[in-house]
Amino acid sequence: MVDATFLALSVLTIGSAIAALEMRSLIYGSIALMGALGGVAGFFLLLDSPFVAMFQIAVYVGSIAVLILFTVMLVRRELIFTKVEDPRRRYAGIGLMLVLMVGLGSLVIDSGLKSVTADEPPIDFRLIGEDFLTYYWPALVLMALILAGSVTGALVLARREDVTDEQRAD
Amino acid sequence: MIELTSTPMIIVAILGTIGVLIPVISVARKEHGSSSFYGAIALGALFASIGYVIYQIAANNIAPAAIFTEDVLADDTFGSLFAIAMLIVAIFTTVGSFNYMRKKSHPAVYFSLILLSTIGMVLIAYSTDLVMLFVAWELMSIPTYVLAGFMKKDPSSNEAALKYFLFGALSSAIIIYGISIAYGLTGSTNIGDVIQTFATIDSEMLPLALLAIAMFVAGFGFKMGLVPFHMWLPDTYEGAPPTISALLAAGTKKAGFAAALRVIVMGSIALSLDWTFALGVIAVMTMTVGNIAAIMQKNLARVLAYSSIGHAGYILIGLAIAPYTAIGIQGSLFHILNHAVMKGAAFIAVAGIVTTLASSHLDKIKGLGRSMPITSLGLVISLLALAGVPPLNGFWSKLILFGAALDAGAVAPWTPWLAIAGVLNSALSLAYYGWIIRKMYFEGETEKRVREPASVVAVMIFSIIFIVGIGVYPDPIIQFVETAVPSLAVTP
Numbered sequence: 001m002v003d004a005t006f007l008a009l010s011v012l013t014i015g016s017a018i019a020a021l022e023m024r025s026l027i028y029g030s031i032a033l034m035g036a037l038g039g040v041a042g043f044f045l046l047l048d049s050p051f052v053a054m055f056q057i058a059v060y061v062g063s064i065a066v067l068i069l070f071t072v073m074l075v076r077r078e079l080i081f082t083k084v085e086d087p088r089r090r091y092a093g094i095g096l097m098l099v100l101m102v103g104l105g106s107l108v109i110d111s112g113l114k115s116v117t118a119d120e121p122p123i124d125f126r127l128i129g130e131d132f133l134t135y136y137w138p139a140l141v142l143m144a145l146i147l148a149g150s151v152t153g154a155l156v157l158a159r160r161e162d163v164t165d166e167q168r169a170d
Numbered sequence: 171m172i173e174l175t176s177t178p179m180i181i182v183a184i185l186g187t188i189g190v191l192i193p194v195i196s197v198a199r200k201e202h203g204s205s206s207f208y209g210a211i212a213l214g215a216l217f218a219s220i221g222y223v224i225y226q227i228a229a230n231n232i233a234p235a236a237i238f239t240e241d242v243l244a245d246d247t248f249g250s251l252f253a254i255a256m257l258i259v260a261i262f263t264t265v266g267s268f269n270y271m272r273k274k275s276h277p278a279v280y281f282s283l284i285l286l287s288t289i290g291m292v293l294i295a296y297s298t299d300l301v302m303l304f305v306a307w308e309l310m311s312i313p314t315y316v317l318a319g320f321m322k323k324d325p326s327s328n329e330a331a332l333k334y335f336l337f338g339a340l341s342s343a344i345i346i347y348g349i350s351i352a353y354g355l356t357g358s359t360n361i362g363d364v365i366q367t368f369a370t371i372d373s374e375m376l377p378l379a380l381l382a383i384a385m386f387v388a389g390f391g392f393k394m395g396l397v398p399f400h401m402w403l404p405d406t407y408e409g410a411p412p413t414i415s416a417l418l419a420a421g422t423k424k425a426g427f428a429a430a431l432r433v434i435v436m437g438s439i440a441l442s443l444d445w446t447f448a449l450g451v452i453a454v455m456t457m458t459v460g461n462i463a464a465i466m467q468k469n470l471a472r473v474l475a476y477s478s479i480g481h482a483g484y485i486l487i488g489l490a491i492a493p494y495t496a497i498g499i500q501g502s503l504f505h506i507l508n509h510a511v512m513k514g515a516a517f518i519a520v521a522g523i524v525t526t527l528a529s530s531h532l533d534k535i536k537g538l539g540r541s542m543p544i545t546s547l548g549l550v551i552s553l554l555a556l557a558g559v560p561p562l563n564g565f566w567s568k569l570i571l572f573g574a575a576l577d578a579g580a581v582a583p584w585t586p587w588l589a590i591a592g593v594l595n596s597a598l599s600l601a602y603y604g605w606i607i608r609k610m611y612f613e614g615e616t617e618k619r620v621r622e623p624a625s626v627v628a629v630m631i632f633s634i635i636f637i638v639g640i641g642v643y644p645d646p647i648i649q650f651v652e653t654a655v656p657s658l659a660v661t662p
Contacts, residue, residue: 104381107377107378107381108378108381110377111374111375111376111377111378112372112374112375113375113378134171135171135241135242136242136299136301136302137171138172138178138179138182138242138243138293138302139242139299139301139302139305141182141186142182142289142290142293142302142305142306142309143305145182145186145189145190145286145289145309146286146305146308146309146312148189148190148286149189149282149283149286149287149309149312149313149316150312152193152279152282152283153279153283153312153313153315153316154316155279156275156276156279156316156320157316157319157322159276161275161322161323
């Protein structure tokens with residue numbers, strides 16, 4: 001049962017990820033991205049991590065992907081870069097990806113990972129919260145600074161330079 | 171829990187508070203044009219931080235070498251050495267930006283992002299936990315993605331930011347994959363615990379541990395500019411504002427080496443892996459590709475970008491021979507400190523040239539020795555130091571690196587070839603540095619002296635004093651570097 005679910009989730013996640021990259025329409029691409037992120041949430045459920053799965057759905061599928069969708073719908077969608085397609089590079093990229101996947105896959109399969117049995121109870125999510133406020137507290141401070149930097153940086157990059165402050169006030 | 175008065179936490183407090191406050195002050199003042207005001211605030215915070223690091227070292231309040239604690243950060247000499255190097259680079263970038271940012275938009279955010287990125291760089295060097303290291307890595311990277319594309323109307327700045335962001339995101343993904351494998355194998359994110367567990371790992375799990383280390387090499391390798399992970403670097407350094415190229419070439423690159431020393435070298439030794447030869451091959455490839463490509467460039471920023479790749483190769487020699495001689499890491503640390511000043515000064519000189527002449531093309535710098543004498547002198551001294559000409563600081567760090575490679579030949583017969591490759595590459599680099607010097611001093615006759623940006627002149631004077639001073643009397647720095655070398659013994 002788990003194998004069938006795992007396979008279905010794999011098809012959903014990888015298929016949606018490829019669709020998100022390949023779709024010509026940014027809106028369909030964004031919807032496909034939601035499918036890929038939702039598939040990852042399914043993997044977390046299979047791994048007995050409902051807390052992380054819930055966050056994956058709430059933050060990524062529910063907020064970030066929807067935000068991307070709204071942004072795509074609200075701004076101009078014409079291409080700002082000239083698209084130069086080179087089929088040789090495309091096939092070289094696909095080839096490199098396959099070699100990498102086969103290499104990594106065989107390495108994981110050859111290792112002793114198959115014999116590992118996880119019979120420990122799932123981690124209490126309260127412990128994650130406790131860890132963040134005790135052991136990882138400097139990392140939590142840094143995350144706040146990352147958000148501050150990202151927000152101010154994004155505002156500067158997104159701000160239109162051809163509109164004056166007076167026009168904004170009007 | 172780590173003490174609030176420890177060096178890394180005080181740096182976070184000073185730079186974090188000022189970094190967040192500067193944009194708030196800008197909004198409150200409703201002023202957009204005064205770059206010097208925000209630059210002065212940022213500079214004050216950076217001087218306070220470097221002052222505290224030096225005070226902690228002088229007062230003997232920090233642990234010697236590189237220690238692994240039960241916490242996410244360690245207040246040790248290894249971290250402090252990198253903190254000094256990165257704070258010097260951040261000071262160079264801030265001072266150099268005073269003139270560069272004049273009459274440009276959003277100076278407050280610009281200086282704020284430099285401070286936030288500096289916190290990330292410094293904390294990478296102090297990190298003893300993989301999650302902490304990754305969060306610091308992101309804090310270093312995200313502000314620099316914005317800074318690389320800060321000149322929004324300049325297409326080359328946009329290209330620089332896009333390439334840097336895409337490769338940076340890929341490197342972050344690879345690092346987090348490595349961290350997840352390491353955590354899966356050991357059940358801990360503490361670097362000390364991971365290394366201890368790696369030392370006794372089951373042989374069936376060894377391929378996965380190997381994969382984790384390979385992921386770290388690739389992930390950190392992107393930022394360090396190691397071949398074959400260097401493709402993004404020349405376009406980014408050329409297109410980004412030159413002051414930010416200084417931060418990237420002299421700062422973020424060194425953070426990659428700090429992370430590599432903490433994780434890869436220690437991890438490889440714990441796994442009893444003979445990575446030395448592979449690292450040696452990458453070192454030779456990196457220095458050769460960097461120096462040969464630099465010869466073919468027509469733009470000063472691009473020459474410096476490729477030279478930066480070459481120097482990553484020299485620094486890697488010390489990591490490659492780490493298990494055979496402790497002098498190797500000493501040489502790497504010394505060269506990291508020197509390279510931060512040499513390369514930082516060279517890129518700030520480029521910023522001064524761009525501000526004055528609006529171009530850094532090699533044909534435009536003819537007669538620069540007459541038109542901008544102080545900037546030219548600073549650039550020449552930096553270039554000669556980068557080439558390793560005595561009696562400048564670069565000579566001593568290269569001498570220690572190459573000498574260590576020869577010394578390690580008694581244990582590993584192939585290591586002297588690293589020294590030979592290093593000397594040949596240094597000679598090659600002297601050719602293109604000499605070509606630049608010739609253009610500045612022996613070509614062009616009609617150039618008149620122009621007003622040089624005062625902030626660039628200040629950086630040039632400091633770097634000349636540092637480069638010549640350390641070159642003439644290197645003993646104190648060498649002794650300091652000796653105390654920062656991590657112990658490579660792993661007790662299972």
